[in-house]
Amino acid sequence: MLKLVAAFCLLSLFGLSNANIQANKLYELLKTKQSTNKPAHDTWSVQEDAIHEYSPVYVGAQEGLAELDKILQLPGQPADMNGFDQYSGYVTVNPTAGRALFYYFVESPTDSSTKPLVLWLNGGPGCSSMIGAMSELGPFRINSDGKTLFRNNYAWSNVANILFLESPAGVGFSYSNTTSDYDNAGDKNTADDAYIFIVNWLERFPQYKTRNFYITGESYAGHYVPQLAYTILLNNKNTNQTVINIKGIAIGNAWMDDETTLKGMFDYWWTHAILSDATHDAIIKYCNFANLSSSDKCVDATYKAWDEIGHTDTYNIYAPICLNPDYRNSTGTGSINVFDPCWQDILASYLNDSSVQKAFHAKPTSWDVCSDVLTRWDDSADTVLPIINGDTDGRVTVTSSRYAINTLNLPIETAWRPWYLNKEVGGYLEAYKGLLLITVRGAGHMVPSYQPQRALAVFSSFLGGTLPPPS
Ligand SMILES: *[C@@H]1O[C@H](CO)[C@@H](O)[C@H](O)[C@H]1NC(C)=O
Ligand SMILES: *[C@@H]1O[C@H](CO)[C@@H](O)[C@H](O)[C@H]1NC(C)=O
Numbered sequence: 001m002l003k004l005v006a007a008f009c010l011l012s013l014f015g016l017s018n019a020n021i022q023a024n025k026l027y028e029l030l031k032t033k034q035s036t037n038k039p040a041h042d043t044w045s046v047q048e049d050a051i052h053e054y055s056p057v058y059v060g061a062q063e064g065l066a067e068l069d070k071i072l073q074l075p076g077q078p079a080d081m082n083g084f085d086q087y088s089g090y091v092t093v094n095p096t097a098g099r100a101l102f103y104y105f106v107e108s109p110t111d112s113s114t115k116p117l118v119l120w121l122n123g124g125p126g127c128s129s130m131i132g133a134m135s136e137l138g139p140f141r142i143n144s145d146g147k148t149l150f151r152n153n154y155a156w157s158n159v160a161n162i163l164f165l166e167s168p169a170g171v172g173f174s175y176s177n178t179t180s181d182y183d184n185a186g187d188k189n190t191a192d193d194a195y196i197f198i199v200n201w202l203e204r205f206p207q208y209k210t211r212n213f214y215i216t217g218e219s220y221a222g223h224y225v226p227q228l229a230y231t232i233l234l235n236n237k238n239t240n241q242t243v244i245n246i247k248g249i250a251i252g253n254a255w256m257d258d259e260t261t262l263k264g265m266f267d268y269w270w271t272h273a274i275l276s277d278a279t280h281d282a283i284i285k286y287c288n289f290a291n292l293s294s295s296d297k298c299v300d301a302t303y304k305a306w307d308e309i310g311h312t313d314t315y316n317i318y319a320p321i322c323l324n325p326d327y328r329n330s331t332g333t334g335s336i337n338v339f340d341p342c343w344q345d346i347l348a349s350y351l352n353d354s355s356v357q358k359a360f361h362a363k364p365t366s367w368d369v370c371s372d373v374l375t376r377w378d379d380s381a382d383t384v385l386p387i388i389n390g391d392t393d394g395r396v397t398v399t400s401s402r403y404a405i406n407t408l409n410l411p412i413e414t415a416w417r418p419w420y421l422n423k424e425v426g427g428y429l430e431a432y433k434g435l436l437l438i439t440v441r442g443a444g445h446m447v448p449s450y451q452p453q454r455a456l457a458v459f460s461s462f463l464g465g466t467l468p469p470p471s
């Protein structure tokens with residue numbers, strides 16, 4: 001009985017909105033964290049350093065493969081290409097299992113040889129980084145017809161070479177010939193495979209081997225990004241393989257720490273006037289977010305909270321919702337300044353098309369935004385905060401992030417202040433030793449989708465190692 005109640009509690013903590021699939025996957029994970037079959041919650045402690053053994057990873061022959069991966073033309077691509085190269089294909093990470101990860105790589109149209117290499121990861125767990133590529137920060141967005149593309153003037157590839165990785169195997173076009181791999185997905189395997197991917201990818205594109213490298217992502221990538229950075233730093237020290245020139249990490253709307261993120265969510269709702277005082281008070285009083293098992297009174301209060309906020313897109317509380325997924329009837333071209341709330345249907349329609357898959361050098365796949373072949377998530381750290389430290393640079397947002405960062409007790413180097421773009425406040429920032437908290441005003445969960453120009457400004461200053469201007 002207690003377990004059932006607890007499971008419902010999480011159900012109500014996360015709601016049933018289908019507004020954002022990445023967050024739905026997160027909810028599924030948190031539900032399993034409640035169950036008897038819960039994932040291991042290994043902490044990634046710094047002590048691992050000491051016992052880490054020298055173990056070179058698989059490196060396959062990569063000569064000539066980059067040229068084969070070059071994309072000639074994507075279906076529906078606009079004519080004004082503005083001359084940049086794009087590549088996509090598979091990198092085998094385990095030849096015995098037959099496991100390969102799919103990537104899409106976009107070079108900067110100008111001076112790509114002097115610009116950094118940036119890896120982008122979407123979350124879930126189990127959602128595709130093609131979300132980022134085609135609906136957030138990539139060079140193209142898909143028109144509402146689900147068939148044609150338009151240029152994103154605020155693409156992050158304007159300032160960097162961007163590598164989108166579908167991870168782990170079982171997500172998007174990434175696959176394993178050993179289907180039992182899909183039952184063993186988890187934080188650890190995801191980081192290990194992503195590391196092997198990068199080492200091999202750098203053999204395929206050796207001109208990037210010594211390039212400054214950054215890892216970015218959002219949502220559950222709040223786990224992936226620091227865990228991969230940690231794996232890289234460990235291997236840089238302990239193996240004689242390619243030393244990856246990692247310079248920093250940036251994570252948006254990151255799920256980093258169960259406790260502060262859950263508490264932060266309800267506090268955010270209350271402070272944004274979508275939740276009553278009474279219900280917020282009850283949640284504070286009865287819910288213990290340090291322990292996902294909660295009392296009946298907590299369950300009641302969280303249910304009430306979901307009722308009170310109504311049918312909105314919880315991941316962008318002021319955005320319209322997708323009322324007409326029958327996008328195929330839509331005509332007209334998309335605009336980078338108006339994000340289509342039916343983006344998931346549009347994205348799945350485009351990437352599930354066989355001519356699109358062929359152009360991307362993907363094997364025929366029933367492509368979906370988030371994976372339904374990953375049966376369970378084996379290990380998920382309750383918190384990744386212990387491995388975020390002053391050696392890496394990170395940026396995260398909102399109430400939960402503020403609570404999470406506060407637990408790190410870092411000294412403040414630049415006090416809270418607004419930053420500006422085009423004479424308007426673009427958001428706010430606070431710089432700590434080794435870490436920057438920065439918000440993007442008016443952005444939902446997928447920051448570059450809702451605020452592309454501000455997101456690019458933040459990303460550019462991140463790469464430049466500067467703070468966006470105070471006026
Ligand atoms: C998976 O199996 C197919 C069919 O045998 C093969 O063509 C492919 O190369 C295998 N993938 C990997 C990564 O080994
Ligand atoms: C690097 O590792 C490989 C694989 O274990 C080994 O064969 C080689 O001798 C090592 N090289 C050095 C310089 O340690």
Ligand SMILES: *[C@@H]1O[C@H](CO)[C@@H](O)[C@H](O)[C@H]1NC(C)=O
Pocket residue numbers: 291292293
């Ligand atoms: C979490 O709550 C459950 C149920 O109240 C309790 O049995 C368990 O000991 C708690 N765990 C921790 C770590 O506090």
Ligand SMILES: *[C@@H]1O[C@H](CO)[C@@H](O)[C@H](O)[C@H]1NC(C)=O
Pocket residue numbers: 326328329
């Ligand atoms: C949209 O197109 C579909 C398929 O052609 C059609 O069945 C449907 O009635 C159309 N919907 C609208 C609102 O026109």
Ligand SMILES: *[C@@H]1O[C@H](CO)[C@@H](O)[C@H](O)[C@H]1NC(C)=O
Pocket residue numbers: 348352365366367368
């Ligand atoms: C993708 O297309 C295949 C066949 O064309 C179809 O069976 C499958 O349901 C589609 N998947 C999605 C997620 O739309």
